[in-house]
Amino acid sequence: MLTDARLVAGKDLRLEFRSRVTTTQVLPFVVAIVLLFGFAFEPDADLLVEVTPGLFWMTVLFASMLSIQRSFGIESADGVRDGLRLSGMNPSGIFLGKAAAVFVQLIAVEVVLGFTVTILYGAPIDGLGVLIVTALAATAALAGAGTMFGVLAAGLHGRETLLPLLFLPAVAPVLIAASQAHGLALAGDSGSGLRWSALLALFAVVYVSFGALAFGPLLEES
Amino acid sequence: MTAIPPVDAPGAPAHTGSTATRYLGFVVAGGLALLVALGLFISPPSIEQGDATRIMYIHVPSATTMYYGFGLAGFASAMYLWKKTEFWDLLAGAAAEVGLVFCGLALATGSIWGKPTWGSYWQWDARLTSTLLLFVLFSGYLAVRALQMDTAVRAKRAAFVALFAMIDLPIVHYSVDWWRSLHQEPTLARRDPEIDGMLLFSLMTGMLVFALLFTWLLIHRFRVEFLARRHETKGLADAIATRRAEVHLDQSHRSPDVLDASTGAMETTP
């Protein structure tokens, strides 16, 4: 299963590297959101710093939808999906591979987003350790849940529009926990922040496990 | 072409009712009347919230009934994935929709209750917030069911969405709860510290009556779902039959070449 995962992850990441969709589309999108939120509220430094954690993670959620749609968009051409199905690879392995690729891309996005937010909103970078742990756990949860909903919503017959509706409410807990942890880390309260991170790790385990189990049956007959 | 029997053939019900639903319907109607009497007139106003407590007699039952609906949908979805029989898929869909109706009611009544009690229609109360999230989650589930695609594939996908929603439920509850507990707020979740006997009785009556109402609605909704599925598959079968008929007509009209009945080979008249 893990070799299949590595194969698929490698394929997805190589594709991304060559097409650079994340760098040319998702990153500018993310920066645009940060900018637009700035416009939506007053350029009030205090306010922006206060809402940074929430805005950061909302933006990650939006970015993850793009990544997931892309992750399954590449499979829709030329019967690639059938190829995946018939390849004899372990479906859970395929799931883990795709989720891992999404994970890596999202981490990259978060790093850039972190810089952007620090500069534009003047958010401090305290509690970096907690921030990193939070980001890893939350991103894993998002990648897991997203890949599962992705295969469900991917493909033809106008299913793509379902992804936001299914995905966003489902990962609301991740948003809550990540924003809380992020906020507490920035405020210097690492202890409490880590408790939320632990919760996020639990979410990640649950979502990834569910996704791994569901992916096989969902991949059949698209 | 097969003759379709007349709609009003003897013994053919042209509706989703039955003896069972008739009896149940009467009981439910009576129960609702009792609930109105109890809730609006007989039971006393509470000490803390005055008459606003009367809203609880429908809010709490709506919420519990919502859980029956969603819980049943989750259970039926799991059963569908196991047994793969249409029955479970139809049941899941019906239960989810009826559950969603009660979910909406729980939200509306909860919000209306909030205005005189909290002072505003929404206070990000943990329970109400989780309920709203559930509403959105199951709306997504129904959206998946509404997709035009092969019924078996769709049923499987919908089942997974429902199962995920069920698994997410405790996660959502816990995180929203924790999130709200951090922002100090009078615990208004404790509805009435000293529950008057009559208040409790009215509440229980409400829950029972709503549960029966749910069952009545579920039976009808299930039958509607069943009929809709029959109609859907029949529509497809009819379309295929019509197409086949067209092909045959096409070929039999093409003389002098005639299809040889025994060999199926085309025979050209010399």
Next chain:
Amino acid sequence: MTDAVFVIAAWLITGVVLVGYAAYVIQRGKALSRKVPVEERRWTSK
């Protein structure tokens, strides 16, 4: 009755929604029953 408006609103909305939904389901049931052939109208375990 204190807060009468809210109490009445809540009960009224509930009543309207429930009766409306019930009517909708029954109506759909009748319409579909007419379109589906007689033998196929009820679920029976096979």
